[in-house]
Amino acid sequence: MNQPDQSWWARARYARSQLETQLLNHPDVTLIDIGIDPQRISTTPVLRVHVRRRDPAALPLPEEVDGIPVRIISGDYQPQFGDS
Amino acid sequence: MALDTQTLARARRAVQRAASTLLFEKNITMIDFGWRIRAGQLQTDELTVRVHVARKFSGDALGIALERGDTPEIPPTIGGFRVDIPEGHYTPHLWSWWNWRRPVVNPRSERADPLRGGISISDERHRSYGTLGGKVYDRATGQPMILSNWHVLAADWRARPGQRIYQPGRLDGGTADDTVAVLTRDAMDISLDAAVARLTGDRDLINDQVDLGPVTGVGLPELGMQVAKSGRRTGVTHGIVAGVEGTARIWYDNLYRIIRQVVTIEPRWSFAQVSDAGDSGSFWLDEADNRAIGLHFAGSNVPERALAINMQSVLTALDVTLSTERERPTTQAYQRRWTGASFDAAVHTNSGRRVRSTVEV
Numbered sequence: 426m427n428q429p430d431q432s433w434w435a436r437a438r439y440a441r442s443q444l445e446t447q448l449l450n451h452p453d454v455t456l457i458d459i460g461i462d463p464q465r466i467s468t469t470p471v472l473r474v475h476v477r478r479r480d481p482a483a484l485p486l487p488e489e490v491d492g493i494p495v496r497i498i499s500g501d502y503q504p505q506f507g508d509s
Numbered sequence: 510m511a512l513d514t515q516t517l518a519r520a521r522r523a524v525q526r527a528a529s530t531l532l533f534e535k536n537i538t539m540i541d542f543g544w545r546i547r548a549g550q551l552q553t554d555e556l557t558v559r560v561h562v563a564r565k566f567s568g569d570a571l572g573i574a575l576e577r578g579d580t581p582e583i584p585p586t587i588g589g590f591r592v593d594i595p596e597g598h599y600t601p602h603l604w605s606w607w608n609w610r611r612p613v614v615n616p617r618s619e620r621a622d623p624l625r626g627g628i629s630i631s632d633e634r635h636r637s638y639g640t641l642g643g644k645v646y647d648r649a650t651g652q653p654m655i656l657s658n659w660h661v662l663a664a665d666w667r668a669r670p671g672q673r674i675y676q677p678g679r680l681d682g683g684t685a686d687d688t689v690a691v692l693t694r695d696a697m698d699i700s701l702d703a704a705v706a707r708l709t710g711d712r713d714l715i716n717d718q719v720d721l722g723p724v725t726g727v728g729l730p731e732l733g734m735q736v737a738k739s740g741r742r743t744g745v746t747h748g749i750v751a752g753v754e755g756t757a758r759i760w761y762d763n764l765y766r767i768i769r770q771v772v773t774i775e776p777r778w779s780f781a782q783v784s785d786a787g788d789s790g791s792f793w794l795d796e797a798d799n800r801a802i803g804l805h806f807a808g809s810n811v812p813e814r815a816l817a818i819n820m821q822s823v824l825t826a827l828d829v830t831l832s833t834e835r836e837r838p839t840t841q842a843y844q845r846r847w848t849g850a851s852f853d854a855a856v857h858t859n860s861g862r863r864v865r866s867t868v869e870v
Binding site: 455456460464499500508 | 554631635636637638639658660661664678680702732733741742751752753754755756757758759760761767771773784785786787788789805806807808809812814816
């Protein structure tokens, strides 16, 4: 994996905040982060939209934001306290 | 993931067909329908009929195994679905009286003295348990404190400073007699699921993570970093940092909350577990040098993935510093694994170095 420079990270953070504004209120979106490409296509990090259900038709997902690819991956997360 | 009814019906027929022809063959352990598994990771873009095998053969070994009848020939597609062949050998998770081994008592769920990271803890009001993360110091007063999650130490929107903290947690049998600390403050109002509790002085808290050793400082999570945590539920597990600087929307009992500075951790090996319910509050450490990089707070089982909060953000928000001292002198056997007439004990020596030995009983 390529380690991008500081200017790339600044751009990625801004792109992530744009995606947050667009998508974080969607009921199926659980997390938006910057990470390793789950499809292993890009050698630099990508923007990742974690979703409860994979239903891209219902999610207005751009292919990229500010030149940074956007990927969709499954993930439904709960706080992990033991109660049973 | 929602499947349409037609696909589900086709999948059921395909699994039935595969089971009728393959399930009783040598080397086949299970047949199901699910995501393709590649390099230990679930590929959530492809549904397959999965024929699980006890041992996966390839190349010349496959030819020999087929000739000998050690494994059957598996078609590339069944019922229109591609076939995936993951390796998996499954056994019942039962304990029975004729089993010569006694059930292992999890030492992390028991009363501990001194306290350390990786053991059971809870607030006084909820019948639950989470994990005592580790030792920190109040920057203003210098007092030692416990660091864990908001949902472990406060666990309620009505919780107020002074709420009692039990070790072990209530679900592990903790009562008012096991009070070790009181809730002091939390960072939930700035979207970090983290809180600290001031020690009552009944028991000492030392800088040590069960089976991982002392924390050496704070580090920044980096993509690809190899990390480990010590938690009440799943013990020591290993992972790799796959995502950073995330923003999550998490359901807390009765409302959604935004959690920021999220670090995503995935298993390093096929089928490995990274966390489960009860591990909340654990510290994720950089395996290279035991620096704490994240505070575990959430996860999912399918796909297996853990979420932590950037440790530096947590420390800054709560106005605390991590303890990095090497505690001494402490002699405490904290881990016991019954092996008939003896048990293995992990012992802290007076020099602070951890050693393993077998103790006759």
